[in-house]
Amino acid sequence: ILNVEQSPQSLHVQEGDSTNFTCSFPSSNFYALHWYRWETAKSPEALFVMTLNGDEKKKGRISATLNTKEGYSYLYIKGSQPEDSATYLCAPPQGSARQLTFGSGTQLTVLP
Amino acid sequence: DVKVTQSSRYLVKRTGEKVFLECVQDMDHENMFWYRQDPGLGLRLIYFSYDVKMKEKGDIPEGYSVSREKKERFSLILESASTNQTSMYLCASSLRLAGVPIYEQYFGPGTRLTVT
Numbered sequence: 001i002l003n004v005e006q007s008p009q010s011l012h013v014q015e016g017d018s019t020n021f022t023c024s025f026p027s028s029n030f031y032a033l034h035w036y037r038w039e040t041a042k043s044p045e046a047l048f049v050m051t052l053n054g055d056e057k058k059k060g061r062i063s064a065t066l067n068t069k070e071g072y073s074y075l076y077i078k079g080s081q082p083e084d085s086a087t088y089l090c091a092p093p094q095g096s097a098r099q100l101t102f103g104s105g106t107q108l109t110v111l112p
Numbered sequence: 113d114v115k116v117t118q119s120s121r122y123l124v125k126r127t128g129e130k131v132f133l134e135c136v137q138d139m140d141h142e143n144m145f146w147y148r149q150d151p152g153l154g155l156r157l158i159y160f161s162y163d164v165k166m167k168e169k170g171d172i173p174e175g176y177s178v179s180r181e182k183k184e185r186f187s188l189i190l191e192s193a194s195t196n197q198t199s200m201y202l203c204a205s206s207l208r209l210a211g212v213p214i215y216e217q218y219f220g221p222g223t224r225l226t227v228t
Contacts, residue, residue: 046216
């Protein structure tokens with residue numbers, strides 16, 4: 001089973017703060033790295049699918065970068081809002097490339 | 113909008129019962145997945161299917177089986193439910209391209225199963 005590490009495990013920030021968290025994964029046999037946001041009582045929703053080393057994607061105040069050579073991705077949230085409170089999951093593919101392996105997530109709480 | 117639906121939001125079953133969890137997607141996706149989510153463990157893949165009647169084991173298939181007779185429907189079966197199968201079960205679907213998971217997965221609302 002692929003070793004996917006997300007840090008920190010949980011995070012509390014004040015509204016308006018910017019924050020970032022990390023996803024680490026083995027750099028061999030890379031195909032794509034997925035980021036999902038999972039709000040309480042809702043279904044996980046895809047934020048980004050990143051495929052190229054050096055890729056940078058942005059959706060509103062959220063952005064992500066990818067380094068496939070060293071095996072990590074950063075997710076940034078600029079000016080956090082209470083509605084950003086969620087668990088953020090990253091998922092690189094397993095060796096077979098047909099399935100993802102999810103990290104245990106970073107639980108973000110944005111305090112008003 | 114992609115829609116993935118699951119047959120029940122909450123389910124309570126007794127130990128030893130046979131349990132069926134149903135998932136239906138309406139976007140003609142080739143791939144379908146069953147995950148379970150437990151506190152502190154994230155999403156763990158039980159089984160997935162990349163085509164009708166095709167299935168592959170995920171990371172934790174023990175105690176489970178699946179069925180995919182139609183493209184839009186993927187069923188998870190607990191042959192004899194046990195208390196350690198109490199969990200949140202999520203179904204997901206995605207497009208498929210040559211077996212490479214570059215397409216996002218769309219998740220259903222989840223079924224919280226309690227086995228007593």
